[in-house]
Amino acid sequence: DQQVKQNSPSLSVQEGRISILNCDYTNSMFDYFLWYKKYPAEGPTFLISISSIKDKNEDGRFTVFLNKSAKHLSLHIVPSQPGDSAVYFCAASGNTDKLIFGTGTRLQVFP
């Protein structure tokens, strides 16, 4: 049972445009959500997070939106840059330290 789902395995965006990566979750007990970026053969690096008491969190070019009623979150990258090309994972946690990841979306930003 996949509690955190990223239904788009890949996304291709032109440099300078907006990238929107989506994530859905099923467990209503999740109250903290994170986005990680991963390059091949490396560990994921943290990008941005959001608590369930908020619906938006912004950090530079990265903004995460949370829609609790729809159990949906999204990551917006504006403007997209070639260096943003990587696999992006969303993750969620509830009242324990257990962190559950989605299957990832491969973002390619082309010139």
Place this chain on the structure above:
Amino acid sequence: DGGITQSPKYLFRKEGQNVTLSCEQNLNHDAMYWYRQDPGQGLRLIYYSQIVNDFQKGDIAEGYSVSREKKESFPLTVTSAQKNPTAFYLCASSIPRTLNTEAFFGQGTRLTVV
């Protein structure tokens, strides 16, 4: 400088042998995790530990074992009972959940069974 270190980066194992992957952190984090990454399946949780001398099974614990004798160390043993051990293994650590902070990852160990 602080961080989380996994070793070795590449590991080869013969079928039927146990192998132990190392994970050390000097971030003073209480919680540590082991994940496995397979193509198209994201990161799946194997085991996690919230405190020394305590650990819990994740979603795919069968064929794996861990120990948490020290705060800094959380080694993972891949036993011969693991049916498909070839994968990329990632270790992570974090401070207690109540502070709502992120987990930090090591660089991973790629295990190949030959």
